[in-house]
Amino acid sequence: MATEASPHAVRGFAIEAASRDAVARRPNQLLRNLNAKIAAIPMILTAVFVFFGGTIWTIVYSFTDSKLLPRLKWVGFDQYERLWEQNRWIISIENILIYGALSLVFSLVIGFVLAALMDQKIRFENTFRTIFLYPFALSFIVTGLVWQWILNPEYGIQSVVRSLGWTSFAFDPLYDQDIVIYGILIAGLWQGTGLVMCLMLAGLRGIDEDIWKAARVDGIPMWKTYLLIIIPMMRPVFITTLVLIASGIVRLYDLVVAQTSGGPGIASEVPAKYVYDKMFLGQNLAQGFAASTMMLLSVLVVLIPWAYLEFGGRRRNV
Amino acid sequence: MRYTLRTAAFAASVAFFSGPAMSTDLEVTHWWTSGGEAAAVAELAKAFDASGDKWIDGAIAGSGGTARPIMISRITGGDPMGATQFNHGRQAEELVQAGLMQDLTEIATKEKWAELVHPKSLLDSCTFEGKIYCVPVNIHSWQWIWLSHKAFADAGVPVPTNWDEFVAAAPALEKAGKIPLAMGNQPWQSSGAFGVIAIAIGGIDAWKAVNIDKNAEVAGGPEYAKVFKAAADARAFRKNSNVQDWNQATNLVITGAAGGQIMGDWAQGEFQVAGQVAGKDYSCLPGLGVNKLISTGGDAFYFPKLNDPEKTAAQMRLASLMLSKEVQVNFNLKKGSLPVRGDVDLAAANDCMKQGLEILASGNILPDGNQTLSPDTQGQIEDLMTEFWSSDAISAEDAQKKYAEIIAAAD
Numbered sequence: 001m002a003t004e005a006s007p008h009a010v011r012g013f014a015i016e017a018a019s020r021d022a023v024a025r026r027p028n029q030l031l032r033n034l035n036a037k038i039a040a041i042p043m044i045l046t047a048v049f050v051f052f053g054g055t056i057w058t059i060v061y062s063f064t065d066s067k068l069l070p071r072l073k074w075v076g077f078d079q080y081e082r083l084w085e086q087n088r089w090i091i092s093i094e095n096i097l098i099y100g101a102l103s104l105v106f107s108l109v110i111g112f113v114l115a116a117l118m119d120q121k122i123r124f125e126n127t128f129r130t131i132f133l134y135p136f137a138l139s140f141i142v143t144g145l146v147w148q149w150i151l152n153p154e155y156g157i158q159s160v161v162r163s164l165g166w167t168s169f170a171f172d173p174l175y176d177q178d179i180v181i182y183g184i185l186i187a188g189l190w191q192g193t194g195l196v197m198c199l200m201l202a203g204l205r206g207i208d209e210d211i212w213k214a215a216r217v218d219g220i221p222m223w224k225t226y227l228l229i230i231i232p233m234m235r236p237v238f239i240t241t242l243v244l245i246a247s248g249i250v251r252l253y254d255l256v257v258a259q260t261s262g263g264p265g266i267a268s269e270v271p272a273k274y275v276y277d278k279m280f281l282g283q284n285l286a287q288g289f290a291a292s293t294m295m296l297l298s299v300l301v302v303l304i305p306w307a308y309l310e311f312g313g314r315r316r317n318v
Numbered sequence: 319m320r321y322t323l324r325t326a327a328f329a330a331s332v333a334f335f336s337g338p339a340m341s342t343d344l345e346v347t348h349w350w351t352s353g354g355e356a357a358a359v360a361e362l363a364k365a366f367d368a369s370g371d372k373w374i375d376g377a378i379a380g381s382g383g384t385a386r387p388i389m390i391s392r393i394t395g396g397d398p399m400g401a402t403q404f405n406h407g408r409q410a411e412e413l414v415q416a417g418l419m420q421d422l423t424e425i426a427t428k429e430k431w432a433e434l435v436h437p438k439s440l441l442d443s444c445t446f447e448g449k450i451y452c453v454p455v456n457i458h459s460w461q462w463i464w465l466s467h468k469a470f471a472d473a474g475v476p477v478p479t480n481w482d483e484f485v486a487a488a489p490a491l492e493k494a495g496k497i498p499l500a501m502g503n504q505p506w507q508s509s510g511a512f513g514v515i516a517i518a519i520g521g522i523d524a525w526k527a528v529n530i531d532k533n534a535e536v537a538g539g540p541e542y543a544k545v546f547k548a549a550a551d552a553r554a555f556r557k558n559s560n561v562q563d564w565n566q567a568t569n570l571v572i573t574g575a576a577g578g579q580i581m582g583d584w585a586q587g588e589f590q591v592a593g594q595v596a597g598k599d600y601s602c603l604p605g606l607g608v609n610k611l612i613s614t615g616g617d618a619f620y621f622p623k624l625n626d627p628e629k630t631a632a633q634m635r636l637a638s639l640m641l642s643k644e645v646q647v648n649f650n651l652k653k654g655s656l657p658v659r660g661d662v663d664l665a666a667a668n669d670c671m672k673q674g675l676e677i678l679a680s681g682n683i684l685p686d687g688n689q690t691l692s693p694d695t696q697g698q699i700e701d702l703m704t705e706f707w708s709s710d711a712i713s714a715e716d717a718q719k720k721y722a723e724i725i726a727a728a729d
Contacts, residue, residue: 067694068390068412082727087720088701175560177709261562263503265708266701280387282697283412 055296062289070285079290089291092269095181099188099270100249106189107245108238111196116226118197119204129201133194140191144258147187148174174260177267184252184259184268191255192248196241203237204230250299271295342632344400346619347376347392349385352565354587358653362455365645371632374400381563383506393418398622400629401636406443406454406616407688413620419451420621425634426450431641436660437614437678439685444618452618453637455646456655459612459674460510460582460686461517461605464589467598468574469496480607481518481548484578488555491577498555500567500576501707505700507564508707511580512549512699513687517613518606520545522684528725529690538722546714546721552580553707571600580606582615583674586654596669604673612677615686616655695728 065075083089114132118125135143150156153172161169173183207230215225231238253272260268271291279288344366350359356377363373376399378385386409389402393413404410413419426432426441435441435454444452463484470477470487473494478484488498501507517525524541527533536542559576561567568588570576579585586596594600604610619640621633639645646657651666656674664675677683687696702724706717 067692069394069416085723086701087705177711261503263704263708266705267708277697278694280390281383282694283390283409283692284694284697287694 058289059293059296062286062293064286066285066289068283068285075286079286080294082287083290083294086274088266088269089271089274091266092271092274095268096249096252096270098181099185099252100246102182102185103188103192103249104242104245106185107193107196108241110189110193111241112200112231114193114197115200115204118201129198132197135191136194138191140254141258143187143191144255147183147190148259151183151186175264177264180260180264180268184256187259188248188252188255192245196245199237199241199244200234203234206237207233246299250295341371342628343372343374344629344632344636345374345376346401346403346636347378347385347389347399348403348617349378349380349382350403351377351379352563352588353591354652354654355584357591358587358649361648361652362640362645365639365642365648366636369635369639371635381504381506383504393622398624400624400633401619401621403617404452404620405688406440406614406618406686407690408443408692409688410452410620411446411692413622414446414451418623420623420630420633421449422451422453422621422634422637423449425638429638429641434641434659434661436658437683439614439689440616440618440658443689452620453640454616454618454658455640456616456650456653457614457658457678458582458584458616458655459604459614461514461612462583462585462670463514463578463580463603463606464568464571464585465578465601465603466571466574466576467600469494469571469577472496472574473577477601478603478607480603481515484606485551487577496574497558497570497576498578499552500559500561500570500579501556502559502561502564502567503708504562504564505704507567507581509696509700509703510582510687511552511707512545512703513613514580514606515548515552516542516545517611517684518608519548522609522611525684529687530685532725532728534722534726537725538718542718542721543714546718549706549717550714553710556707583654583656583670586668586670587652590652590654590668602670602673604677610677611682611684612674613684613686614678615688616658692729695724698724 061070061072062079063074063076064071065073065078118128122128138146151172151174153159153170153175158169158171161171173179173186211229211233212225215229220229251272252270253276256262256268256270256273262269262273272295275288275291275295278284278291346363348359350356359375359377363375366373378388382405386404389399389404390413392398393402398418410419431450431453432438432441440454440457441450444450444454463481465477465484467477469491473487473490473496475487475490478487484498491498501511516528520541524536524539524545527536528542559567559570561570564581564585565588567576567579568581568585571579572589572592572594583602586602589596589600596602604612619637621637624630624633640649641659643659643662646659646662647664650657651664654671656671656678657664664671667675691699699721702717702720706712
């Protein structure tokens with residue numbers, strides 16, 4: 001007779017016991033934590049009817065020819081065909097990809113570097129933190145307007161530098177069709193990096209002192225410590241920050257409206273602005289729905305594989 | 319004794335309620351916020367206040383493109399205003415079809431609007447299934463170019479009398495440091511300028527074929543090729559105007575920093591407010607001096623359905639007031655537009671307005687783009703025009719091809 005029960009046998013016995021208990025406990029399972037469940041009902045209803053229901057409604061109506069008011073006249077994929085023939089939509093997609101990629105990379109890098117610098121037990125840390133976080137308190141409209149003035153060739157940076165002596169200095173990205181999206185990127189980074197910095201700082205503060213000491217004792221250079229030890233440990237913080245930055249990218253609308261109104265020409269158009277303009281200015285709801293369904297699709301294309309890797313993987317290891 | 323007291327109390331209460339009719343407040347939304355426009359809408363407000371009711375002003379800044387979504391959201395969202403401005407045409411088409419607008423047929427028949435309003439197309443745009451839903455208040459035409467005498471004097475060339483002379487004079491203007499053609503960056507401005515060039519250079523028949531019959535072949539054909547070439551010339555002329563709003567571009571012409579602006583006759587209000595005199599400080603060429611005709615667009619007031627019968631009665635009073643002779647004269651003089659009534663005398667009109675009145679009376683008119691194309695098609699054309707006018711990247715031929723595609727798909 002084996003002195004140790006094999007793991008399989010133990011597991012099988014435990015499962016049997018658990019299911020017997022489950023049968024016995026099932027009536028109480030539902031009523032357990034009842035207060036919390038009741039408190040969650042409004043949010044569940046909102047999530048189901050407003051978010052989920054609204055999304056399904058939008059997708060369904062994107063296959064109709066609704067103009068100012070929604071109506072159920074099916075036209076199949078016509079709205080999507082028209083959408084992808086629009087030069088303005090193609091430019092919007094290009095712009096959001098450029099803005100998204102650069103915003104993500106620079107936000108994370110600058111945010112993390114600032115947080116690492118702030119973590120060095122400096123004086124006036126609170127002051128610096130306030131200064132860096134302050135732009136986040138401004139709305140995108142204010143940010144857009146401020147940066148429109150700063151980047152204005154007659155009143156902003158260009159004229160200041162010229163008045164200091166460099167008379168041939170030229171810096172007016174907002175009037176150049178090829179680089180206007182970078183002008184918007186500057187404003188967006190200025191506004192959002194503060195929050196990334198604060199989140200990273202919180203994450204860094206959560207790292208145990210002993211890790212730092214051990215790394216120092218082992219003689220690992222500082223940059224390697226950060227790159228190979230600290231950052232992997234801060235994975236949850238990075239994921240949270242990523243989600244926040246990504247939602248800010250997809251939502252990009254009011255910054256563009258305030259800073260350039262989509263100009264010059266249609267060089268700084270973004271998908272959210274296309275959706276709004278088609279739905280309300282063009283009185284063509286279905287076209288706007290088609291565009292927003294495409295935006296949702298692109299988010300899902302990124303989200304679903306990640307969710308599978310994140311949560312599906314664990315089940316496979318069990 | 320007892321009777322006297324009760325009778326006295328009763329008499330007092332009756333006296334209180336049989337006093338003068340209570341004045342009703344009506345909120346009126348519009349997008350007239352420039353200097354000249356504000357002066358004009360103040361005339362409407364003055365007349366309404368003088369008639370006993372109260373005009374609550376709901377001006378929305380940013381031109382029609384910003385204001386219309388707000389107005390439509392309020393009406394479809396259940397918070398309707400008392401009256402709202404729209405342009406003549408199809409902008410409120412679906413709202414009327416959905417039954418959200420007040421029917422004005424009763425007062426229209428009583429006051430014989432069909433006989434007063436000229437041209438008939440204005441009332442037709444207000445009519446749906448035989449019922450009238452709006453009151454036109456003015457006629458605005460796009461087909462004008464406004465020229466600054468100062469700019470041409472500084473450049474040393476005579477003021478042009480048609481488009482070809484303007485194109486010839488443009489190099490001299492540029493040499494003198496002036497912007498040949500002022501134009502704001504908002505999409506509707508470049509789209510409207512294109513429409514003006516289309517009528518002037520392409521001719522009336524081609525314009526009708528494209529805008530009324532939605533004939534895509536004509537849109538891709540030789541007449542419109544000439545139109546797009548002229549538009550490409552104009553594009554080079556407007557390159558250095560870096561302003562947003564239409565009245566900022568008009569200001570460039572008023573101060574002599576720009577040679578001319580292709581803008582509708584509502585620009586006259588700005589010249590008036592700046593104290594300039596037509597023929598002396600500025601001149602106007604209807605139809606770019608080539609094809610003397612005008613399109614009859616303009617503004618009309620719609621009245622959303624309200625639940626309060628007192629407010630509905632006030633809406634009727636306002637509608638009737640807007641078409642009255644006095645209000646038509648006062649309002650249109652300040653606005654720079656033409657009255658919708660054929661029987662009013664605009665003796666105080668300036669030189670350019672008189673030209674407009676003559677053309678109107680002679681019947682050289684066309685419906686406005688807003689009346690023939692849906693807001694969706696207008697939006698697509700605006701997108702194309704914004705792209706075309708803002709950079710040299712897209713050629714006249716490519717733009718014409720895309721334009722023909724939009725017309726082919728227009729509803």
